[in-house]
Structure formats: structure tokens, C-alpha cells
Amino acid sequence: GAVVSQHPSRVICKSGTSVKIECRSLDFQATTMFWYRQFPKQSLMLMATSNEGSKATYEQGVEKDKFLINHASLTLSTLTVTSAHPEDSSFYICSARPTSANTGELFFGEGSRLTVL
Amino acid sequence: KQEVTQIPAALSVPEGENLVLNCSFTDSAIYNLQWFRQDPGKGLTSLLLIQSSQREQTSGRLNASLDKSSGRSTLYIAASQPGDSATYLCAVRVRGFNKFYFGSGTKLNVKP
Numbered sequence: 001g002a003v004v005s006q007h008p009s010r011v012i013c014k015s016g017t018s019v020k021i022e023c024r025s026l027d028f029q030a031t032t033m034f035w036y037r038q039f040p041k042q043s044l045m046l047m048a049t050s051n052e053g054s055k056a057t058y059e060q061g062v063e064k065d066k067f068l069i070n071h072a073s074l075t076l077s078t079l080t081v082t083s084a085h086p087e088d089s090s091f092y093i094c095s096a097r098p099t100s101a102n103t104g105e106l107f108f109g110e111g112s113r114l115t116v117l
Numbered sequence: 118k119q120e121v122t123q124i125p126a127a128l129s130v131p132e133g134e135n136l137v138l139n140c141s142f143t144d145s146a147i148y149n150l151q152w153f154r155q156d157p158g159k160g161l162t163s164l165l166l167i168q169s170s171q172r173e174q175t176s177g178r179l180n181a182s183l184d185k186s187s188g189r190s191t192l193y194i195a196a197s198q199p200g201d202s203a204t205y206l207c208a209v210r211v212r213g214f215n216k217f218y219f220g221s222g223t224k225l226n227v228k229p
Contacts, residue, residue: 006160032215043206043221044161093160103168104149104210106217108161 002028004096006109013084014117020080021112023094029074030096035067038091038111050077074099084116119144119211123220130197131228138192138223140207145185148210152181152192155204155222164205165192169212197227 003026013019023033031052036044048069049057056069066088068080077096081088093111097104120143130136140150149168153161165174165181167190173182180193190207204222211218 004160034217043219046216049215091158095161103166105163105166106151106208106210107163108153110160111158113158 002026002096002098002105002107004094004107004109006094006112008112009110010113010115012115012117015085016083018080018082019084019114020078021092021094021114023077023079023096023109025075025096025098025107028096028098029100030077031074031099033071033077033094033096034106035069035077035079036093036095038093044093047079081114084114086116089114089116119147119209119218121207121209121218121220123205123207123223125223126221127224127226129226129228132197132199134197134227135193135195136197136225138194138205138225140190140192140220142188142190142209142218144209144211145188146212147185148212150181150183150190150210151208151217152179152190153206153208155206161206194225197225199227199229201225202227 005024007022033050035047047062050069050071052071058064071077095108122141124139151166152164155161167183178195183190204224206222208217208219
């Protein structure tokens with residue numbers, strides 16, 4: 001199956017700093033990528049839809065200035081958590097859908113665990 | 118708004134047993150439905166994808182069915198193994214929207 005790589009897998013930062021998480025589709029192009037947040041023992045919460053070459057579409061309640069998304073190429077989307085606070089600590093997962101395939105199948109990265117001290 | 122429900126929330130079975138996980142959704146106008154597996158602290162692994170025009174998909178010991186009219190999908194796991202222990206999530210993509218709705222998952226424990 002298609003491979004989505006996320007980096008870093010774990011990051012610990014101090015409160016007030018910014019953290020960037022990368023999501024790459026390794027063997028396919030993805031016009032659209034999705035960013036999710038997952039709290040312990042809960043399901044995935046869609047944060048935003050990342051579109052190559054245009055602005056991301058944020059879900060209601062998600063601060064766009066807090067969670068900056070850049071989809072600079074057909075294989076890379078980044079999520080930057082700005083001025084991170086302890087409540088931003090969470091598991092962030094990205095997903096991508098191959099542009100060329102018409103099945104609409106979704107592939108996920110391995111996730112990034114953010115801990116803000 | 119599409120709502121996806123998974124029952125049961127947790128399931129514990131002895132090794133070798135066949136089992137069924139359930140997923141229900143409120144809006145039958147779906148584009149497709151996808152089943153995933155998530156191991157603790159990991160991302161999601163795609164298991165099976167069913168298009169709206171299909172009724173079932175099979176991969177090895179896994180079989181997923183789809184009944185749009187009743188808003189249900191089931192994931193059947195045959196001859197369960199301890200390695201099947203994980204959380205299983207279903208996700209529904211609504212027709213006309215570029216968004217997937219996830220259930221809360223079923224945590225499966227297969228005891229040796």
C-alpha cells in the first residue's frame with residue numbers, strides 16, 4: 001500500500017515555543033492531506049484539510065493562527081503548532097489520499113506525539 | 118451531519134474465535150467506507166475499503182460488509198489471533214464532501 005511518513009514521531013518542547021510536524025507521501029502524490037488530533041482513548045478529530053497550493057480548510061473550533069498548515073508540494077504538508085502550551089500536548093496524525101487513484105482510499109502516517117512542558 | 122458509531126467499545130475473546138465488529142452511520146449517502154487498525158501509540162493501518170456500490174470486501178481473514186440502506190457495516194475476523202489485538206476504527210466519507218467521519222473504535226483483545 002501507499003506509504004505516508006510523519007516526522008518527528010515524538011517531540012518534547014517548552015511552553016511558548018513552536019513545533020513543526022512534517023507529513024510526506026513517499027510513493028504517491030497527494031493534492032489533499034488531512035490533519036487529525038487524537039486524545040487518549042478517543043477517536044480522531046479532524047483539525048484541517050490541507051490543499052496543495054492553496055489555503056487549508058480548518059474545522060470549526062480549530063485556531064488557524066495556532067495551527068499553521070502549509071501544503072507546499074504534492075508530497076509534503078506541514079503542521080506548525082505555534083506558541084505551544086501544555087494543553088496542546090496530544091497525538092497528531094496526518095493522512096493522504098493518492099491523487100491518481102480514484103478509489104478514495106486514505107493512508108495514514110505513524111503519528112507524532114507532542115508533549116509541551 | 119454524519120455520525121458514526123461503533124459497537125462494542127471493547128471486546129475480549131479467546132484465540133481462535135470468529136468475531137464481528139459493528140459500525141453504523143446516520144447518512145446513507147456515502148462515497149465509501151474504510152476500516153482501519155490502530156496499535157497503541159501508532160498511526161492507522163488501512164484494512165479494507167468498500168465503495169458505495171459494493172457490498173463486501175475480503176482480505177485474508179478479514180471480511181467487511183456494507184449495507185447502505187440500513188447504515189451499517191461489519192468487519193468479520195475469522196480465527197482470531199493475539200496479533201489481531203488492536204483498536205479497529207471505521208471511517209465514512211460522505212458523498213460530495215472531502216471529509217471522513219470516524220467512529221470511536223472497538224478495542225479488541227485476543228487472549229492466547
